Amino acid sequence: MDYGIETRCLHLEGDDAENRYGAISFPIYQTATFAHRGVGESTGYDYTRLQNPTREQLEKIVASLEKGIDALAFSSGMAAIGAVMELFHPGDHLIIDSDLYGGSVRLFGSISEKNGISFTSVNCSQDDVGNYITEKTKAVYIETPTNPMMNVTDIQKLSELTKEKGILLIVDNTFLSPYLQNPLELGADIVVHSGTKYLGGHNDTIAGFVVTNNEKISERLRFIIKTTGAGLAPFDSWLIMRGIQTLPVRMDRAQDNAARMAEWLLKQKRVKKVIYPGLASHPGYEIMKKQCRGFGAMITFEVDDKEFALFLLRNVRLIRFAESLGGTETLLTYPVTQTHADVPDEELAKNGISDRTLRMSVGIEAVEDLIGDLERVFRLKEEENNG
Numbered sequence: 001m002d003y004g005i006e007t008r009c010l011h012l013e014g015d016d017a018e019n020r021y022g023a024i025s026f027p028i029y030q031t032a033t034f035a036h037r038g039v040g041e042s043t044g045y046d047y048t049r050l051q052n053p054t055r056e057q058l059e060k061i062v063a064s065l066e067k068g069i070d071a072l073a074f075s076s077g078m079a080a081i082g083a084v085m086e087l088f089h090p091g092d093h094l095i096i097d098s099d100l101y102g103g104s105v106r107l108f109g110s111i112s113e114k115n116g117i118s119f120t121s122v123n124c125s126q127d128d129v130g131n132y133i134t135e136k137t138k139a140v141y142i143e144t145p146t147n148p149m150m151n152v153t154d155i156q157k158l159s160e161l162t163k164e165k166g167i168l169l170i171v172d173n174t175f176l177s178p179y180l181q182n183p184l185e186l187g188a189d190i191v192v193h194s195g196t197k198y199l200g201g202h203n204d205t206i207a208g209f210v211v212t213n214n215e216k217i218s219e220r221l222r223f224i225i226k227t228t229g230a231g232l233a234p235f236d237s238w239l240i241m242r243g244i245q246t247l248p249v250r251m252d253r254a255q256d257n258a259a260r261m262a263e264w265l266l267k268q269k270r271v272k273k274v275i276y277p278g279l280a281s282h283p284g285y286e287i288m289k290k291q292c293r294g295f296g297a298m299i300t301f302e303v304d305d306k307e308f309a310l311f312l313l314r315n316v317r318l319i320r321f322a323e324s325l326g327g328t329e330t331l332l333t334y335p336v337t338q339t340h341a342d343v344p345d346e347e348l349a350k351n352g353i354s355d356r357t358l359r360m361s362v363g364i365e366a367v368e369d370l371i372g373d374l375e376r377v378f379r380l381k382e383e384e385n386n387g
């Protein structure tokens, strides 16, 4: 019988811990290279760019959490997505969701396109993706929920189409983590993660992952990671491994907090829109219930004017104004100047992202304190307006 996911965040089945002098914490193999007794007598490790025991242990854990046959740990989420793009060739065409992390949009538009890959941006949560597939299309790339507008796509339904057409489905699972959603089980071929977010979980390490259940893709990615040298360093691998140990408890707590904060935001006069997929009014709510084990801890909301959005960012204290998400600390992000700064204004407008849009990654603090911080800022503005 398989261990439950909470156990798999801590223990690998069949792991030979005795061989590590019984060390409970997995050792950090802080070495660049490995000695050989003679030609053809490798210990299994030759050079850390190719593989390192600490990175390998982390990769096994992430593969087990995402239910893939292989996971590769990269030096950042962008390095992971960049490696996936290396699977394609000049002339290939990809369909990408119209709402994606801005860094991914920048990579596709500035580097992948230069390498001869073309993209069509489609709202995969609403439009019929089949209408955009051509004989050159090799993959569909989505996030669900998307960053930052929290659009939800039915992964299983989309995977039926991609399988029928013989193309790949790639899902960025950063926003929910494998604790809440397993795209490979729903029919995706490749999962990517910014490991910097929920997997690491402490806003202290940059990392990324690619997970697959396809042997050919795994083999190709192994070649790419060793050739481009984008693998995660041993110490950072250890930090992410330690972060993963508490993923379930952090995630449970963060999403409870997020549900409370979404309800609170809904009641504020100056908040015009609250986008949280755990609200029954969210268009993706039923799909989330079907394909996820929770709703996550990301909330996007819109206030009534830009000046108030800037005021909030300037005046929060406990909540910090910073880029990133998925850590223990609650962060407020301003997509137009941060995560999506390089996305053209027309694209942002099409997706409903404006200078009044704020994104909040809810952490694990006492929720009363988080709400108290926002309450204080809302009150401060009201007092200022009343002279």
Ligand SMILES: Cc1ncc(COP(=O)(O)O)c(C=O)c1O
Residues within 6 Å of the ligand: 076, 077, 078, 079, 101, 103, 104, 143, 147, 172, 174, 175, 193, 194, 195, 196, 206, 207, 208, 324, 339
């Ligand atoms: C959904 C998503 N994917 C990928 C990335 C890129 O990850 P990294 O910052 O670790 O390179 C981010 C970063 O914010 C993200 O939000």
